Amino acid sequence: MSVTGKRPMSVWSALPLAPPDKILGLTEKFKADTCPQKINLGVGAYRDDDGKPYVLKSIQEAEKRIMAKNMDKEYTGITGIPAFVSSALSFAYGDDSEALTSQRVAASQSISGTGGLRVAGELVKKFFGPVKVYIPQPTWGNHLAVFRNAGLEPTFYTYYDNTTRSLDFTGLLKDVRAADNGSLFMFHACAHNPTGCDPSREQWDELSVVMKEKQHMVFFDCAYQGFASGDAEADAYALRKFVADGHLVMLTQSFAKNFGLYGERVGNFSVVCKDKEESERVTSQIKLIVRAMYSSPPIHGARIVAEVLTDAELKAQWYSECKGMADRIQSMRVLFREKLEAGSSTSNSSMTWNHVTDQIGMFCYTGLTVEQVHRLRDEFHIYCTDDGRFSMAGINTKNIDYLCQSVVAVL
DSSP, X not given: OOOOOOOOOOTTTTOOOOOOXXXXXXHHHHHHOOOTTOEEOOSOXXXXXXXXXXXXXXXXXXXXXXXXXXXXXXXXXXXXXXXHHHHHHHHHHOTTOHHHHTTOEEEEEEEHHHHHHHHHHXXXXXXXXXXXXXXXXXXXXXHHXXXXXXXOEEEEXXXXXXXXXXXXXXXHHHHHHHSOTTOEEEEESSSOTTTOOOOOHHHHHHHHHHHHHTTOEEEEEXXXXXXXXXXXXXXXXXXXXXXXXXXOOEEEEEOSTTTOOXXXXXXXXXXXXXXXXXXXXXXXXXXXXXXXXXXXOOSHHHHHHHHHHTOHHXXXXXXXXXXXHHHHHHHHHHHHHHHHHHHHHTSSOOOOOHHHHHSOSSEEEOOOOHHHHHHHHHHHOEEOOTTOEEEGGGOOTTTXXXXXXXXXXXX
């Protein structure tokens, strides 16, 4: 006897197809392109001068040492590997940080910077409600999604002047002053993504004063410490200045770019508190959020970072290698500008290119229009995001001539 019947309607049948991620979708188009001269300037991951992924020697050595220890694969605690958390905090706040020696920093290992952002969003929503979180215009696209999904209200503040292709510090201060007292502001600690425009030290100093006057909450997203300038201490200036000025900051750290640990998802989230007792209470609440969200963080990448930062030899080697990556990016900026200026001088374009070397970090905010970006993609097989952001890591001595010729052609 056989039984037949109609397949029941799926409970998922009404779900619409979500749009592809803008950057990851761009990568898929790049992979499908068969042109031998194609260039991918979309993804923010370091490449060497041959266009290949780069694993730092210090990271390889740290991994060898870890494997030689024959360590177990047990769960870590909710807040992660203690040696990683303490070394990550010292890396960011400084070995001589009063906040650390006073044990008034609550902290937890996170699933890279994105996970730290989400934990922060959940913490704020839980105790302050669905408040506004002020973020720069423009900013990394995922900031909007992470904070919205955490129940907060992302609100833009002025950051970039498209006319001068530089930081609009006057507009930034105006918006900081106009916001309600006690508002939450998120800043990129260094190497602003996507513009590459950071405040000067004097501007950070002034911003700290105004933020203090307004009693605003400060949240730093730090994804490029060491990678921005090649000097991890210099790149931590803004964070350390605000802490020294008495701000009780929140901080999320990523070790993807600077340590080359993209797929290991290594991060840290911390909150500077009034005193040790307060930090213990904040830590207890972070634990509740993490436990319900992902229970505990992954161990391998965190072990690698801890091994590097707690060993003087490996740490010195990492500093040298990280500076090497930053220096290669900077050398490509110089060459990119020189070739664009030379090409533009023979065309009818009046566009200037000093902003290429004025900016810092992995990305160059070129100033190209959406139409020009699409022409680069369709006619020259060069892939970047629609806002004209180029990943400088995708530029090398083998493709820079073709790239610059193509850019000049679409001006």
